[in-house]
Amino acid sequence: MKDTAFDELFSTHASDVYKYVARRHVGNDVEDLVAEVFTLAWQKWNEIPDTFELQWLYRTAWFVLANAHRKQSDLPIEIGEAQGFETDIADFVIEHNEMRRVWLEIPERDREVLRLVAWEGLTPPEVAAVLGISVGGASSAISRARKNLSNCFARESD
Numbered sequence: 001m002k003d004t005a006f007d008e009l010f011s012t013h014a015s016d017v018y019k020y021v022a023r024r025h026v027g028n029d030v031e032d033l034v035a036e037v038f039t040l041a042w043q044k045w046n047e048i049p050d051t052f053e054l055q056w057l058y059r060t061a062w063f064v065l066a067n068a069h070r071k072q073s074d075l076p077i078e079i080g081e082a083q084g085f086e087t088d089i090a091d092f093v094i095e096h097n098e099m100r101r102v103w104l105e106i107p108e109r110d111r112e113v114l115r116l117v118a119w120e121g122l123t124p125p126e127v128a129a130v131l132g133i134s135v136g137g138a139s140s141a142i143s144r145a146r147k148n149l150s151n152c153f154a155r156e157s158d
Contacts, residue, residue, distance in 0.1 A: 006042055009053055014038070017057050020120060024065055033068060037061045055129035058120065062130070102152040110145035117142055 017037055022030050037060050041048060048056045103111065116122045116130055128138035 002045060006045065009041065009048075010038055013054050013057055016054060016120075017061055020058055020061050021065060023115070023119065025068065029068070033061070033064050036064050040064070049129070052126070052129045055122070055126045058116075058122075058130045059132065102149065105152045106145065106148045109141070110148050113138075113141045113145040114149065 014034065018030065018034050021033050021037070025033060037057060040060050041057060113127060113131075116127050122130065124138045124142060125135050127142065128135045131138060131141070133141070
């Protein structure tokens with residue numbers, strides 16, 4: 001029974017988890033990191049909440065990435081505090097333009113929240129599950145991140 005359910009989880013979400021990791025990590029070990037996420041999913045099968053499987057996988061991927069970056073840098077990294085280790089492909093796309101300058105002005109936590117909403121397409125309850133906060137906290141974080149980004153753009157155009 002677990003084998004079939006796990007196969008379904010993998011076939012449904014592997015591509016999304018791969019993209020999530022690839023956007024945040026530069027290196028030839030993205031597939032290894034994704035494999036680690038799904039190994040943890042297998043090991044912690046009973047801890048994965050129903051209907052929030054993808055969010056659990058994203059949260060787990062965040063911790064796997066943090067561990068990978070920690071091994072590379074010997075610096076402690078906690079969720080929302082990965083400044084200096086952000087390797088999201090979108091950052092490379094917008095390099096050398098106004099968006100990049102504004103993007104880097106907002107706190108890392110705001111950038112992650114905006115990525116989850118805009119690039120991963122998550123709703124506030126899903127963002128809450130990924131970040132391990134309440135739905136109200138996630139809604140506030142989304143609103144604050146959008147406002148911070150908007151304010152930075154307004155300062156740039158002045």
